[in-house]
Amino acid sequence: MTENAQQNLKEYVTAIIGGQLFGLPIVRVQDVFITERLTRVPLAPPEIAGLLNLRGRIVTLIDLRRRFGLGEREPGQTVMAIGVESRGESYGLLIDSVGEVLKLDESMREPNPINLDARLARVSEGIYRLDGQLLIVADVDRVLDIAPNAMAA
């Protein structure tokens, strides 16, 4: 537990989306909640699953399966969301299930494989090789960077 070792460790909240393990920096995560009473938004980009009221705040929900191109979710199952904030606005990132919090050494992170799906490469900050599976580090700001023009058509 020296200063140095501390500095190299970063904590991630992990989540499974479409069978793939992702990690989000814990400093960006506000809370994890179950989504209920979702309001859909007509004419919105497809990634935007809808809005909900979380303790008096309107939260914009972003479907990470759609955002990452990982197929549609089966209807009827309870959907978890990771709450994040960006520029004073609240977002909920829809995931399939939330996993444990991992402390990972910064130096172990590897760059994106060049053949990584473009939709993932766009948001990925790198890859960790864990026991038996890969963890994609998602950059919250890039996940939220949904260009309004991309969908208008």
Added chain:
Amino acid sequence: MDDLLREFVTETNESLDVVDVELVRFEQDPNNAKILGNVFRLVHTIKGTCGFLGLPRLEALAHAAETLMGKFRDGHRATSEAVTLILTTIDRIKQILESLEREQREPDGNDKDLIGDLEHMVGQLAPAAPPAAPQYAVGTLAPQVLERPLRPGEDSLDDLERAFRETPVDPPAPKPAKPAPGETLKDDDAKAANQSIRVTVDTLEHLMTMVSELVLTRNQLLEIVRQHEDSDFKVPLQRLSSVTAELQEGVMKTRMQPIGNAWQKLPRIVRDLSNELGKHIDLEMQGAETELDRQVLDLIKDPLTHMVRNSADHGLETPEQRRAAGKPEHGRIRLSAYHEGGHIIIQVADDGRGLDTARIKSRAIAQGLVSETDADKLSETQIHKFIFAPGMSTAAKVTSVSGRGVGMDVVRNNIDQIGGTIDVKSVAGVGLSFTIKIPLTLAIVAALIVEAGGDRFAIPQIAVIELVRARAGGDHRVERIKDTAVLRLRDKLLPLARLSHLLGIDTEPGDVESGFIVVTQVGSQSFGIVVDGVFHTEEIVVKPLSSKLRHIGLFSGNTILGDGSVIMIVDPNGVAQSLGTVAASQAETEEAAKSRHVAADENTTSLLVFRAGSPQPKAVPLSLVTRLEEIDAHKIELSNGRHMVQYRGQLMPLVSMNDKVQVKSEGAQPLLVFSDGARSMALVVDEIVDIIEDRLDIQVSGGDSGVLGSAIIKGQATEIVDVGHFLPLAFEDWFRNKDRPKLAARRRSLLLVDDSPFFRNMLSPVLQAVGYEVTAAASASEALAMFKAGREFDVVVTDIEMPEMNGFEFAEALRADPATAAVPVIALSSVVSLEAVERGRQVGFHDYVAKFDRQGLIAALKEQADVGRAA
């Protein structure tokens, strides 16, 4: 002690803000003893309290300022220097208060400099009024401020005054000043203060969060009870539910504040600026009571201050320049705020020199915002928009006031943050105005909750005129012209659109015959929004859309309903815009893309396209048509050589569009019905083709009588029919039956201002027919130029909705110039709302007439003529 000190700081800061404002007023109105009394009283209180709390620096300053003010009260003229000195003193007091708040004690240092100046000023004033020195309590001393008899034990004001004056000025000396005099004088204020208490914003925010939690919990409970039919909880829960709703509403209301709070510091700022810059500036403020959410208020405070500074510094000219330009020496900055169509509009306008277009352009090119070739293609308005780009401060010289690099980009950022928009309008030499539009943000509005495609939506009630349930065969019938559904509502045809279709929930155009029609008005456009169901109205607190959704024009915000669910707020403006698009999208793709582009333009008109006598299409603005009828040809009668039809219990004359149109002898005869008051006439046509939303741009003026000219509509040359031509054919006296003013020796001259060539062309003959010499202008600036060139008109008739400078601004410009201030102005508008009429009255319209109300216009003209003659 801490609490006492904190309260003192807060209270004193507030008092000082008032002193700021009042002093500036006093300087302009030096004879107003009431203002001076007020200022004096506040400073007096501050001084007294300082003594009580042992704050020698503050006390000494307040005392010195008070002494100088005492001179004013003794009848000395309040010179600008003296007022400046007092204001500086107040600033110093504020500084000391600030560190007092931080460090719980007065900062070190002394104020000898200021006090010296103040005393010097007192000395300068002294010789002018010798009696002030020896006697303290002469009758002229003060207008009696106390409005009730003295209570036992109280000292008279004059005695107190003497006590203050006789007190030695040395700061450390203990003061006899007790808080009592302040309290005595503040009796009325104290009563007011008891009506309100101070709560920190954090407390309110916390309360708000807790209420939201409560609402959610209540909803869960309601859900549980719903599943158990006969639950004992039902009744108490209902009670809980309504109490919660009221609580929520109450807490939300605590967040609202009048915009005047954000303007409070402006009179002082403007006053200081006008001294510093050597300009005469009048600051006008209208609508200070308009309420805004506290958060929004905080965010627009600085932008507003910045814009007012800009106007004073760059916008307004020096008195010499103004005189040379033929303007009054006093420049004017006007701030106004009002609610409009579910938005809060804040305007900052000045009558200065306007933006320097060439300068902005060269600057934009230098900054690499636009290439030189592109810049040449931009319109003035587009170039003006560059002032919102970073690094575009255009002040030729950097003054202490502005031009320090913090520019309009910062202003724009702040306004963006609250989901608002800012627009700039500038007329060189005439003035500059900024319009900030805050879309409903966080304001509480009444909304109609409707259902469309299985989801609920809110429509701001301010845009809703009425709700109609359409039924086949009823008075309110839905009809179709080709693919466009229209509602026949009394004397109007309204285009209809299904909300679920607009929102893309239903891909089918859907049948509009069932469901409710929300009759909506936006600007000059009326239309019906068809929804599946209507629930109720609810006061909603509008929250800005997520930045990811703000591009969707159909929504202006979202909100949390009383039951805790999130709901989207439909923007009627957006619906109006997309109506044109939907109509167009049913046509061929390429054409559609083109007309969509056109529809996005603000000046589109709904046109009824028909054929009569030739394959070439003809068109008339839908708004002029009262009804479309198809009658059985057998019902047409011939009377006195004219075709007539019995219609709604009256005989209605039929007029053929031209010789080539034959009145049918069998089958159905399509008619366009025009009504004016009780009379109706019908135009016989061959076929009604379509309703099209397009820009009406009459290009070639027609040779035929009855045709105003041709326009390209959906890529086809179309004749635009002059309805005014046909009306007299039906009734010879259509325009001149009763209201024609008796011709004076000279024909009265009239200036008609309207940006639409159609209305200019339509109204000119009508007005000529009632005896006016009509001159038309296509824009307000053109009209102003005519006045500038020395033309005189007896009366002005102007449209309200015009690009660049609208009718309101035009009227204000006329009022501002003494040469034209007396000319009566009649406004024409397709929207006649109470709000608009009120605003019209404020800017000086003499009358306000609906655009198609010819008789109303003629009556209004007659009235103005009568007034003119009487005068």
